[in-house]
Amino acid sequence: MAKATTKKPTAKKTTAKKTPAKKTPKQKSTVETHNFQAETRQLLDLMIHSLYTHKEIFLRELISNASDAVDRLRFEALTKPELTAGDEEFEIRLEADAQARTLTIHDNGIGMSRQEVIDNIGTIAKSGSRELMSRIHEAKSEEGLAALIGQFGVGFYSSFMVAEQVSLLTRRAGEETATLWQSTGDGTYTVVEAERPGRGTSITLRLKEVNKDDGLEDFTDEWVLSRVVKRYSDFVTYPVRLKVQRDKPVLDEEGKPKEGETETVVEDRTLNSMKPIWTRPRDEVKEEELNEFYKHISHDWTEPKKSLWLKAEGRVEYQALLFIPATAPHDLFYIASKPGLQLYVRNVMIMESCEQLMPHYLRFIRGVVDAPDLPLNISRETLQHDRHITQMRRWLTRKILDALREMQKNESESYVELWGEFGRAIKEGVSEDFDNKDRLLALLLFQSSADEKKLTTLAEYIERMQEDQEHIFYLTGESRAQVDNSPHLEAFKAKGIEVLYMVDPVDELLMQSLSEYEGKRLKSIGKGTVELGSKEEREKEKEELEEKQKDYEPLLEAMQKHLDEHVKQVRLTNRLTESPVCLVGAEHDYSPQLERLLQKGKGGGPAQRRILELNPDHPILDKLKERFDADAESPQVRDYADLLLGYGLLAEGAELPDPARFNHLVADLMTASL
Numbered sequence: 001m002a003k004a005t006t007k008k009p010t011a012k013k014t015t016a017k018k019t020p021a022k023k024t025p026k027q028k029s030t031v032e033t034h035n036f037q038a039e040t041r042q043l044l045d046l047m048i049h050s051l052y053t054h055k056e057i058f059l060r061e062l063i064s065n066a067s068d069a070v071d072r073l074r075f076e077a078l079t080k081p082e083l084t085a086g087d088e089e090f091e092i093r094l095e096a097d098a099q100a101r102t103l104t105i106h107d108n109g110i111g112m113s114r115q116e117v118i119d120n121i122g123t124i125a126k127s128g129s130r131e132l133m134s135r136i137h138e139a140k141s142e143e144g145l146a147a148l149i150g151q152f153g154v155g156f157y158s159s160f161m162v163a164e165q166v167s168l169l170t171r172r173a174g175e176e177t178a179t180l181w182q183s184t185g186d187g188t189y190t191v192v193e194a195e196r197p198g199r200g201t202s203i204t205l206r207l208k209e210v211n212k213d214d215g216l217e218d219f220t221d222e223w224v225l226s227r228v229v230k231r232y233s234d235f236v237t238y239p240v241r242l243k244v245q246r247d248k249p250v251l252d253e254e255g256k257p258k259e260g261e262t263e264t265v266v267e268d269r270t271l272n273s274m275k276p277i278w279t280r281p282r283d284e285v286k287e288e289e290l291n292e293f294y295k296h297i298s299h300d301w302t303e304p305k306k307s308l309w310l311k312a313e314g315r316v317e318y319q320a321l322l323f324i325p326a327t328a329p330h331d332l333f334y335i336a337s338k339p340g341l342q343l344y345v346r347n348v349m350i351m352e353s354c355e356q357l358m359p360h361y362l363r364f365i366r367g368v369v370d371a372p373d374l375p376l377n378i379s380r381e382t383l384q385h386d387r388h389i390t391q392m393r394r395w396l397t398r399k400i401l402d403a404l405r406e407m408q409k410n411e412s413e414s415y416v417e418l419w420g421e422f423g424r425a426i427k428e429g430v431s432e433d434f435d436n437k438d439r440l441l442a443l444l445l446f447q448s449s450a451d452e453k454k455l456t457t458l459a460e461y462i463e464r465m466q467e468d469q470e471h472i473f474y475l476t477g478e479s480r481a482q483v484d485n486s487p488h489l490e491a492f493k494a495k496g497i498e499v500l501y502m503v504d505p506v507d508e509l510l511m512q513s514l515s516e517y518e519g520k521r522l523k524s525i526g527k528g529t530v531e532l533g534s535k536e537e538r539e540k541e542k543e544e545l546e547e548k549q550k551d552y553e554p555l556l557e558a559m560q561k562h563l564d565e566h567v568k569q570v571r572l573t574n575r576l577t578e579s580p581v582c583l584v585g586a587e588h589d590y591s592p593q594l595e596r597l598l599q600k601g602k603g604g605g606p607a608q609r610r611i612l613e614l615n616p617d618h619p620i621l622d623k624l625k626e627r628f629d630a631d632a633e634s635p636q637v638r639d640y641a642d643l644l645l646g647y648g649l650l651a652e653g654a655e656l657p658d659p660a661r662f663n664h665l666v667a668d669l670m671t672a673s674l
Contacts, residue, residue, distance in 0.1 A: 031192045034118065036183075044160055044185045055162050055215040057301070059225070060232035061155030062105045062203055064296050066092045067236050069109025069201060071349055073173055076110065083173040087198055094229075094242045094271075096220035101207045103219050108200040111172040114179040117191060121156065121168065121181055155299060156203075160185045162216060163205035169194060170201040222269075229271040235293050237349065240272045276347050278321035278368055282309050294323045297342060298366040302326050305418055306407065308367075310399055316388050320396060322367035324403070328421040332364055340366040345374045356389050359397055361429035364422050369396070394435070401439040408443060416455060419445050427506045431513035441517060447480055447501040449489065456500075458517045464498055468534045471523040474500035476507055476591045482653050487579035488525045494577050495532050499525060508594040526592075526652075527585045530575040541574050548572055548616045555628045559612070559641045566609060566645060566657055573613035580618040583610045583648040592652050612648060620644075639665050 036044065070090045077084045093106040112120065159166050164184060171178035178196035183189035196202070210218045217224050222244050229240050246265050249257035277285060277293045294304045304323040311319040322341075331337045339358050343351040347370065357369055373388060404426075408415040419426075429440045445455040450464065461472060473492065477483035483501045492499050502511065514522055531538045549556075549572050560570040567583075576582060585591065589608055614621055620640075628637050646662040649655070656662050 031190050033188055033190050035188055040157070041187050044157060044187070056217065056219075056224075056228045057232070058158040058162055059105075059219070059228045060292075060296070061158045063092055063229070063233045063236060063240060064299065065156060066105060066107035066109060066201070067238055067296075068352075069107050069111070070238055071109075071352055073108075073110040073199070074349070075352070076173070080174070083199070090238050092236070092238055092240045094225055094240065096222070096225065096242070098218075098220040101209075101220065102204055103207060103225075104202055104204040106200065106202045108198060109173075111175075111199045111201055112170045112179065113172045113175060114177075114191065114193070116172070117168070117170060117179050117181050121189070159203065159205055162207055162219060164208055165206040167204040167206075168201065169196055169204070171196040171199050173199040226269075226271050231288075232292050233296065234272045234289070235275070235277045235296065236272055237274055237276065237347070239270045239274060241268045241270050243267070244269045276344075276368075276370070278309075278319060278370060279347065293321075294366065297368065298323070298325065298340065300325060300327070300329070300366075304366070305414065306403065308399065308403055310396070312392075312395055316371075316373055316391060318369060318371040318373070318388075318392055320367060320369040322365055322396070322400065324400075324418065325364060325366060326417075326421070328364060328425075332422075332425060337363055339363045342368045343374075344368055344370040346370070346372045350374075356386075357393055357396060359393070359429060359433055361425050361427075361432055362397065362400060364425060365400060397433070397436060398439070401436055401443070404443055405439065416445070419455070424504050424506050427504065427510045430510055437513075441514070446474075447503060448498055449484070449493065449501070450498045452480075461498060461500065462518060462520055465520075466497060469497065470521070472500065472517060472520050473497065473523055473525050474502050474511070475525050476502040476511070476593050478593060478653055479503055485651075486526075487576055487582040487648075487651050488584070490577040490579060491530060491532060491575045492525060497532060505593075508591060524585075524591065525575070527589060528587045530573070545572055545574055545616075552614075552616065552621075552625060554632070555625050555637075556614075558628065558632065558637060559644075562638045562641050563612065563645055567612040568609040569611045571611065571613055572616045575613065576615035576618070579647075579651065580615050580620045581644045581648045582613050583645075583652060583654075584613055585610050592654050596654075612645060614644070639668075643669070 035041075070092070073083060074090070087108055090108060095104040095106065096102070166183055166185070168181040169178060170181075178194045180192050180194035181189060205219075207219055208216055210216055219225065219228075222242065225242060233240060243266055246267060247262045248265050250261040250263050252258050277289060290307050291303045294307070295301060298304075303326060305326040306324040308320070308322040308324070310322065311317075329337070338353040339355050339360075340363065341354050341357045342349055343354040343357060354369070358365055369392065371388065371392065374386070404415070404418075407418070423445060426440065426443055430437060430444075433440065441458060445457060446461075448456050448461065450456065458472065465472075475483050475486060475488055477486065480501055480503055483489075483503060489499060502508075511522070511524070516522060531542075533541070552572060556570045556572070560567070563570065573582070573584075575584075583592075585608070589610065595608055624637065624640050627634055627640075631637075642658075642661065643665050646656050646665075649657075
């Protein structure tokens with residue numbers, strides 16, 4: 001660690017708390033050199049090469065990490081009070097040395113063990129590393145790249161924006177030995193056993209030269225540090241202190257200043273107010289303060305989409321400051337994704353991620369809830385059965401859903417952007433939250449055949465329904481392009497009937513819980529039979545189809561016999577106008593997409609036999625019938641049956657049962673037709 005020097009004051013008197021010595025720790029073992037994970041090296045390279053214009057942001061990230069470390073210590077100390085024995089006053093301390101060009105951030109939080117240092121500092125979490133690199137390559141601006149730093153929880157690396165070398169000295173609470181980690185950001189880091197007088201972490205930055213044009217200010221200057229802390233970390237609940245020197249007049253025996261005599265006094269200066277932002281009057285909090293508080297608790301560098309100030313009064317009182325983010329966290333759909341609400345009791349944080357305060361489908365909401373009526377020592381197990389928590393959860397959920405509904409009505413463009421980030425999560429709520437099902441259904445947006453770009457609600461779909469239309473029609477698929485080109489849509493497009501496109505994986509789960517809306521039943525056009533038009537038109541089409549079915553019955557039975565392993569019925573249909581064939585399911589069958597998802601799971605899933613529907617007005621079927629009538633045993637009839645099955649499977653993006661045979665048949669057909 002870089003050695004720091006401090007000017008000695010001319011006076012013996014000091015009002016400051018003793019600062020941990022910042023000398024190079026005594027090494028007890030050999031230095032180990034490690035290589036950064038590949039993703040971490042790329043991230044460091046971005047940092048070192050001026051990723052972000054506002055480089056002062058590094059201090060917010062390090063102070064935020066220090067605050068988190070103190071929070072974690074307090075959690076552990078609830079059951080292990082010996083961890084804080086002898087050092088119960090929590091603080092974050094800045095130590096600047098202008099001559100040595102170093103800045104150190106000390107905390108007396110939980111600290112890290114040697115293995116935790118390697119796991120947390122040398123490696124980005126495996127669950128997000130691939131996603132991070134993908135997003136980095138997609139980002140088109142330095143602001144977009146910088147937003148990923150906080151979003152992926154790797155704010156520590158922002159120190160390399162301002163430092164030539166970073167040294168981290170840490171000792172985990174309850175352990176005797178410390179660990180020293182050092183790197184210049186060259187792709188490697190060293191780890192060695194060291195000494196530290198107490199628990200916690202000290203991060204020392206050997207600062208780059210001042211270059212204001214490049215955003216590199218003098219981060220050893222008291223007023224620069226004061227301004228940065230005030231701007232980004234004023235609401236941190238622990239004091240952020242800095243030792244400062246002040247020249248004060250020397251007093252005589254009567255307490256009067258001696259003319260021309262001064263003394264230099266070193267004292268502690270607390271740079272942040274520590275007043276919880278949610279306890280202040282709303283009209284006194286600036287929008288910039290709100291945004292910085294959100295960034296502090298969420299580790300997201302982008303500004304939130306919306307903030308909600310909530311207060312409940314009555315038998316149980318509590319208040320909340322909640323945020324709807326603008327962008328989804330990278331782990332939103334990972335199993336290990338944690339909820340974003342912090343639980344406070346009388347301004348004291350007692351739980352960093354409180355699962356009981358919010359349903360899982362709203363896990364993207366960030367913020368704090370302060371409930372003064374709860375006991376300070378409440379446990380996770382107690383929370384699950386606490387009636388106050390249950391009441392708070394219901395109230396907060398309704399408030400958030402109402403805020404989303406208001407945004408949908410009054411800020412439609414903003415809501416569509418939000419839906420693009422969190423729509424899949426909100427859809428999960430329909431099958432999870434029966435109490436708020438109607439609220440959730442009103443929020444849903446879908447793609448449809450009516451407009452390639454504009455999303456629609458279920459209510460808007462009903463307004464556009466044709467006069468004699470009885471159902472809300474939909475079709476599931478893997479993408480808009482696949483669904484838009486599906487043969488199942490042909491009759492609907494011909495009659496101008498709108499169809500909703502369900503192209504999110506979660507839509508399969510959604511449709512299990514969504515059978516009707518405002519009295520209109522939802523019906524998949526990929527299942528069952530199709531009945532379109534007026535009652536008279538439907539009866540006429542049904543009679544015509546039954547007549548054709550009788551005429552084609554021998555051919556259909558022969559095809560059914562040949563394809564029996566793959567289909568349970570071969571029949572004619574009126575849903576096709578251009579394609580010769582399509583595959584449909586019975587009313588209660590899985591959709592092809594859900595079947596594939598189930599088969600990818602552990603142990604696979606059921607393989608379904610579906611219904612092969614043929615277009616009686618297509619020339620292929622006419623000629624196939626002619627061939628069959630001439631020779632019912634013709635091998636070409638069986639070949640064309642296999643080709644038609646393959647056609648139907650490929651049209652919906654499914655796998656062929658025998659790709660080699662299908663390719664052989666296509667090649668023979670091409671040869672014969674040339």
